[in-house]
Amino acid sequence: MKTVKDFTAEEKLRLLCGVGSWYTEDFGGKLPRIRMSDGPVGLRTTQPNAHGGQDTIPAIAYPCVQVLANTWDNACARKAGECLAEDCIERDVDLLLAPGVNIKRSPYCGRNFEYFSEDPLLAGTLAREYIAGLQGKGIGACLKHFLANNLEYDRFHQSSEIDERTLREIYYKPFEIACEAKPVSIMCSYNRVNGVYASENKKGFRVLRDEFGFDGAIISDWDAVRDRTAAARAGLDLEMPFCQKSYEKFVADYRAGKITEEEIDQCAERMLALVNRLQDMKKKRKIAMTVEERREAGKHIAAEGAVLLKNNGVLPLKKGAKISLCGSCVRYGNRDFAAGGGSSQVNWLDPVFDLPAQLGKRTGGKVLFEAAFRFDNIDSYRQNTVAAVRNAALSDVNVVCVCTGTGVEKEGSDRATLRLPVVQERIIAETSAQNPNTVVVIFAGAPVDTSAWENRVAAILYAGFTGMGGDEVVAKLLTGELNPCGKLSETFQTENALPDFHFVSGVTRYREGLDVGYRYYSSNRLPVLYPFGFGLSYSSFEYSALQLKTKGHSLEASYEIENTSARDGKEISQIYVRPCAPFVYRPDRELKGYSKNGVAAGKKVRVTVELDVSAFAYWSTATDGLQADDGLYEIAVGASSEDLRLRAFLELKDGKLSIADR
Ligand code: BGC
Numbered sequence: 001m002k003t004v005k006d007f008t009a010e011e012k013l014r015l016l017c018g019v020g021s022w023y024t025e026d027f028g029g030k031l032p033r034i035r036m037s038d039g040p041v042g043l044r045t046t047q048p049n050a051h052g053g054q055d056t057i058p059a060i061a062y063p064c065v066q067v068l069a070n071t072w073d074n075a076c077a078r079k080a081g082e083c084l085a086e087d088c089i090e091r092d093v094d095l096l097l098a099p100g101v102n103i104k105r106s107p108y109c110g111r112n113f114e115y116f117s118e119d120p121l122l123a124g125t126l127a128r129e130y131i132a133g134l135q136g137k138g139i140g141a142c143l144k145h146f147l148a149n150n151l152e153y154d155r156f157h158q159s160s161e162i163d164e165r166t167l168r169e170i171y172y173k174p175f176e177i178a179c180e181a182k183p184v185s186i187m188c189s190y191n192r193v194n195g196v197y198a199s200e201n202k203k204g205f206r207v208l209r210d211e212f213g214f215d216g217a218i219i220s221d222w223d224a225v226r227d228r229t230a231a232a233r234a235g236l237d238l239e240m241p242f243c244q245k246s247y248e249k250f251v252a253d254y255r256a257g258k259i260t261e262e263e264i265d266q267c268a269e270r271m272l273a274l275v276n277r278l279q280d281m282k283k284k285r286k287i288a289m290t291v292e293e294r295r296e297a298g299k300h301i302a303a304e305g306a307v308l309l310k311n312n313g314v315l316p317l318k319k320g321a322k323i324s325l326c327g328s329c330v331r332y333g334n335r336d337f338a339a340g341g342g343s344s345q346v347n348w349l350d351p352v353f354d355l356p357a358q359l360g361k362r363t364g365g366k367v368l369f370e371a372a373f374r375f376d377n378i379d380s381y382r383q384n385t386v387a388a389v390r391n392a393a394l395s396d397v398n399v400v401c402v403c404t405g406t407g408v409e410k411e412g413s414d415r416a417t418l419r420l421p422v423v424q425e426r427i428i429a430e431t432s433a434q435n436p437n438t439v440v441v442i443f444a445g446a447p448v449d450t451s452a453w454e455n456r457v458a459a460i461l462y463a464g465f466t467g468m469g470g471d472e473v474v475a476k477l478l479t480g481e482l483n484p485c486g487k488l489s490e491t492f493q494t495e496n497a498l499p500d501f502h503f504v505s506g507v508t509r510y511r512e513g514l515d516v517g518y519r520y521y522s523s524n525r526l527p528v529l530y531p532f533g534f535g536l537s538y539s540s541f542e543y544s545a546l547q548l549k550t551k552g553h554s555l556e557a558s559y560e561i562e563n564t565s566a567r568d569g570k571e572i573s574q575i576y577v578r579p580c581a582p583f584v585y586r587p588d589r590e591l592k593g594y595s596k597n598g599v600a601a602g603k604k605v606r607v608t609v610e611l612d613v614s615a616f617a618y619w620s621t622a623t624d625g626l627q628a629d630d631g632l633y634e635i636a637v638g639a640s641s642e643d644l645r646l647r648a649f650l651e652l653k654d655g656k657l658s659i660a661d662r
Pocket residue numbers: 038039097144221222343411
């Protein structure tokens with residue numbers, strides 16, 4: 001095994017700068033090289049084409065990370081990691097540039113489809129499982145983007161200005177939790193954090209290594225390094241991709257004594273450790289699933305993550321029903337309209353997406369399909385739009401498929417609006433005026449403001465960016481072959497009721513502090529469109545019999561969930577903690593645990609969720625540590641953040657928990 005002693009100072013500098021876009025230096029075979037690839041929702045490896053350019057090699061497109069988060073299912077996250085690991089093994093990729101755990105502070109962020117949640121516990125836990133799945137099969141993870149890259153606008157410059165407590169409780173938190181899975185690397189972000197470029201965030205890197213137990217290498221986002229020497233001195237180990245100018249300056253700085261050999265050695269040691277660790281992990285690499293099985297796993301995640309937002313009973317569709325269906329995204333150009341864009345965009349291995357056919361197969365009835373519109377354009381032939389309206393009038397049920405897509409949700413820019421394009425809202429209005437049984441299916445990667453039309457329609461299914469096979473999954477969900485069971489991992493709010501995101505030329509002040517997402521709405525008692533944690537099902541569930549058991553520093557909350565319907569289903573229940581008389585400001589409620597359980601029709605299950613004393617703690621800037629104050633706490637079990645079904649109280653005294661009788 002090579003150590004820093006085997007390399008000259010110049011060689012070590014070279015090791016700290018990549019090779020091309022996707023490799024590390026191998027010194028002509030002296031060291032194994034590392035091959036990297038994006039990204040969270042499918043592999044994006046490239047190969048040279050005949051014209052001197054690069055083609056993206058087709059790969060399985062899995063559901064986007066938002067859909068994965070809407071599953072609230074740790075097993076799904078682990079499976080996603082395992083599937084991607086096998087894709088990596090097939091393409092000889094050692095390190096996957098994923099997952100991203102940036103908090104969804106603003107629903108406008110163009111990359112939210114790549115991220116998990118507005119809640120740090122949910123984001124961190126699912127990311128931890130994803131990493132465990134990936135690394136368990138011998139592929140390294142690269143947890144990203146550290147830190148506070150929560151908007152794309154001006155991402156190379158803007159400074160995210162955040163107080164220490166908020167950083168700790170909200171923005172560091174998902175990284176902290178994900179670090180429990182020991183990711184081999186972390187990627188810094190482009191932006192500045194409290195003025196300092198994320199590639200030079202010495203304090204942040206120290207927190208990762210000294211407090212979160214991170215023992216891997218820190219890699220720059222692509223072209224995020226401003227000053228290679230300053231970044232190395234702060235603890236950034238690898239600059240990606242290779243940049244000749246930056247490398248030359250790095251060498252010159254070293255020769256001028258601006259960085260010491262000891263400082264270089266620290267980074268080089270971590271790079272060698274990364275190379276060795278990935279070499280070692282190769283032993284675990286084994287393909288256990290066929291491509292078909294991985295595709296099935298992707299479909300399973302899409303099904304578990306679809307969220308039924310509204311249903312007046314029109315769904316599931318009845319057998320033999322005559323259906324009118326419109327929206328070009330479900331038949332043509334799905335890769336553009338039902339996926340996000342940028343570095344995570346996948347060249348779909350199987351581009352066939354045919355909801356009309358899938359629906360027809362399942363209902364056994366007639367499906368009248370008219371594309372009618374493409375994103376923000378009515379179909380070039382006006383008569384097609386007229387035909388869609390006519391079809392709606394003459395059908396039992398009218399299904400309108402709306403979308404955002406790669407032009408709207410993408411890296412490098414943010415969404416201009418949370419509303420759908422005018423054309424899509426108009427088609428909903430025109431067709432629903434003909435047929436009250438109108439169902440809207442949304443293909444997007446982030447919240448959509450449905451307020452302009454939701455009262456006009458009978459049902460809304462948020463399918464998300466489903467990835468390949470989403471046509472089959474949506475058809476099965478609409479017809480009831482599958483029972484929707486996903487819940488929202490972020491709040492859906494009307495555009496005019498969003499908080500102010502405090503963006504002032506190059507500086508974003510996170511003035512809302514801890515009150516991100518549902519924390520803001522619940523603390524301020526503000527109504528939302530669809531709350532965090534919300535999702536309907538074809539089953540109905542009742543909650544009862546909450547019991548708390550304390551075991552010194554930890555708590556076991558258990559309760560019953562009864563499926564009061566005639567359909568087997570799954571329910572995601574959530575535990576929120578509220579300090580009743582806090583010594584410092586605390587959000588009104590915070591998610592501290594969750595569980596997803598299958599419950600057979602008419603049956604009951606007892607669900608148990610464990611919390612430890614840190615669930616009651618906050619970050620104290622006075623003691624620079626976690627602090628759980630004595631006092632009374634409410635434990636609420638909810639079907640969403642706004643639908644708390646069961647409550648009980650706990651007393652914390654001298655670090656010990658006891659049950660407070662009512
Ligand atoms: C993105 C990263 C990505 C990298 C490599 C950057 O633009 O921010 O998330 O991994 O490119 O494609």
